[in-house]
Amino acid sequence: MPSDPSLRQTDLGETPLLARGKVRDIYALGPAPDSDLLFIATDRISAFDHVLATGIPDKGRILTQLSLFWFNFLREFVPNHVITADVAEYPASLAPYRSQLEGRSMIVRRLQMFPVECVVRGYISGSGWKDYQATGAICGIDLPAGLRESDQLPQPIFTPAAKINTGGHDENISYQQVEKILGPVHSDALRTLSLEIYDRASKHAASMGLILADTKFEFGILGDQIILADEVLTPDSSRYWPADAYSPGGPQPSFDKQFVRDYLESIRWNKQTPAPALPQEIVARTRDKYLEAFHLITGRTSLTA
Numbered sequence: 001m002p003s004d005p006s007l008r009q010t011d012l013g014e015t016p017l018l019a020r021g022k023v024r025d026i027y028a029l030g031p032a033p034d035s036d037l038l039f040i041a042t043d044r045i046s047a048f049d050h051v052l053a054t055g056i057p058d059k060g061r062i063l064t065q066l067s068l069f070w071f072n073f074l075r076e077f078v079p080n081h082v083i084t085a086d087v088a089e090y091p092a093s094l095a096p097y098r099s100q101l102e103g104r105s106m107i108v109r110r111l112q113m114f115p116v117e118c119v120v121r122g123y124i125s126g127s128g129w130k131d132y133q134a135t136g137a138i139c140g141i142d143l144p145a146g147l148r149e150s151d152q153l154p155q156p157i158f159t160p161a162a163k164i165n166t167g168g169h170d171e172n173i174s175y176q177q178v179e180k181i182l183g184p185v186h187s188d189a190l191r192t193l194s195l196e197i198y199d200r201a202s203k204h205a206a207s208m209g210l211i212l213a214d215t216k217f218e219f220g221i222l223g224d225q226i227i228l229a230d231e232v233l234t235p236d237s238s239r240y241w242p243a244d245a246y247s248p249g250g251p252q253p254s255f256d257k258q259f260v261r262d263y264l265e266s267i268r269w270n271k272q273t274p275a276p277a278l279p280q281e282i283v284a285r286t287r288d289k290y291l292e293a294f295h296l297i298t299g300r301t302s303l304t305a
């Protein structure tokens with residue numbers, strides 16, 4: 001077996017793990033409840049809701065550098081949770097773990113997270129398409145009749161979702177339900193911020209030949225300031241479509257994961273655990289797609305420069 005250059009598992013010794021997601025791991029730096037957090041994006045990849053047995057080398061670095069690009073792009077408009085992504089500035093206690101951290105991690109401020117996923121859709125796809133077909137609406141927003149899958153919406157819409165624990169899918173909820181959870185002031189702030197960020201980001205993406213079909217933001221609050229958190233505008237939290245191949249009337253190929261999905265369909269995996277490994281060719285082609293997304297969005301050819 002050739003050696004695996006991907007990082008699928010992190011281990012920071014005594015540093016307490018706070019949460020493990022499908023792709024990212026969060027550690028607590030210092031005593032709860034006010035300590036900073038350490039976010040690490042691993043090279044794990046999920047498809048059909050399962051984490052696969054094979055990692056994509058550099059995926060965590062690529063997604064971290066993309067998030068940092070967007071945090072910086074948006075910095076004058078919205079504050080974000082990043083303290084530093086420079087491992088030279090990390091606490092000395094993390095020095096032994098540098099190889100797991102470099103390029104793929106950030107130290108962030110611990111926030112009170114809003115328990116609502118702030119999704120903005122400019123195009124109709126995924127759960128939005130399903131809900132529209134069933135009800136003619138998404139999250140209580142009535143839409144014109146006759147839309148086709150992947151069509152552009154008359155205007156971008158805020159389609160919040162409630163987090164469901166235990167690995168379940170988030171559930172689309174109405175703005176009224178958000179108001180019941182967060183109150184009218186925070187609800188309006190999150191909707192306005194989300195739509196404005198989508199507007200800015202989708203214009204940048206369009207200038208690079210990409211459609212930003214939809215994206216999910218997570219916000220938290222520190223004192224009285226609303227802060228953009230988590231990962232932002234990565235292919236894992238967003239649907240990017242190459243504009244030159246856009247063809248509404250059906251699903252659009254996934255920018256990053258289509259080779260993986262096609263492979264898993266070709267082997268007729270039953271989509272139950274355990275998730276299979278990927279052939280090296282699928283790994284290499286998928287890695288190239290993540291690098292291509294990074295290059296298109298940031299204009300940079302190197303992850304480190």
Ligand code: Q0Z
Nearest residue numbers: 019020021024025081109110111229230
């Ligand atoms: C985000 C999540 C992940 C599993 C907690 N700045 C923050 N302050 C407090 N909490 C969070 C953040 Cl970003 C926070 N998540 C979502 C991310 C793995 C769950 F990488 N959970």
